[in-house]
Amino acid sequence: MLLEFVLQHQQWLMLGQILLAFFLLGWWESANPFVRRSFDDSEVRRQTTNVLLLVTNYGFLYIVGLLFLWRLTSLQVHLLFDLSSSSVLWAVPLGVMLLDLGSYLRHRLMHWRWLWLVHRVHHSDEQMNWTTEFRFHPIEALVTLIVQSCVVLLFGIPPAALALYALISLAVGCWQHANVIQPAWLDRVLGWFLVTPSLHRVHHQIDALMLGTNFGVVFPWWDQIMGTYAKTNAGRQFGVLGLGDLDVHSWWQLLVLPLRRIKERHE
Numbered sequence: 001m002l003l004e005f006v007l008q009h010q011q012w013l014m015l016g017q018i019l020l021a022f023f024l025l026g027w028w029e030s031a032n033p034f035v036r037r038s039f040d041d042s043e044v045r046r047q048t049t050n051v052l053l054l055v056t057n058y059g060f061l062y063i064v065g066l067l068f069l070w071r072l073t074s075l076q077v078h079l080l081f082d083l084s085s086s087s088v089l090w091a092v093p094l095g096v097m098l099l100d101l102g103s104y105l106r107h108r109l110m111h112w113r114w115l116w117l118v119h120r121v122h123h124s125d126e127q128m129n130w131t132t133e134f135r136f137h138p139i140e141a142l143v144t145l146i147v148q149s150c151v152v153l154l155f156g157i158p159p160a161a162l163a164l165y166a167l168i169s170l171a172v173g174c175w176q177h178a179n180v181i182q183p184a185w186l187d188r189v190l191g192w193f194l195v196t197p198s199l200h201r202v203h204h205q206i207d208a209l210m211l212g213t214n215f216g217v218v219f220p221w222w223d224q225i226m227g228t229y230a231k232t233n234a235g236r237q238f239g240v241l242g243l244g245d246l247d248v249h250s251w252w253q254l255l256v257l258p259l260r261r262i263k264e265r266h267e
């Protein structure tokens, strides 16, 4: 019943989540920030550019075939096994976990060779906030679509799991990029199940060593299993080295960023 509702109204629910994040996380960021800063013109420009990238990516994926992924789920193709024919009680949670494993592997892939040039767009935000969740290059959005399609094809992921994962990863993504702090005990407990803001912040640190850790998107377990897990630390310097005079708040400059050569590359 609930899953059917999620499936039928997924787009509206996601829009509702973004509006909720705007008010709730926006308030939290001003009330209890991790890094205190004023909401000046550059902050407005940064957040506007991030939201513009969300709109760009959504439009781009719509054109190249967002529906393609949904058609895959309705085709009920499965190469390894068919989750969609199993009971929803375990097919949906397992489907969500497999999709998140795919996201972890996709994120690791994005730090490899020329894909890093594309993924730099996400890391170029030196002052993280909840809208950093939307800061991706359209090519990365396409890679995400392809990886998710592969997971759907391999395991016969049911459409309800795909819709649920989209909602969960959006909610966790907005929260984990937010410039907020929460009580240490709560952060620790939540960190057992979710990639918290403090865990994801480690991945955004300008230090190349830190860039090679905490690739997880929703669950931290993949990093723990595959040896890329790093505990939270007090680092506050985010961004990418070697961007020179690039205007990191310019929508156009971010779109052409993969073509720019830089001296230093993280892998």
Ligand SMILES: [Zn+2]
Pocket: 107, 111, 119, 123, 203
């Ligand atoms: Zn990354």
Ligand SMILES: [Zn+2]
Pocket: 122, 177, 200, 204
């Ligand atoms: Zn991030």
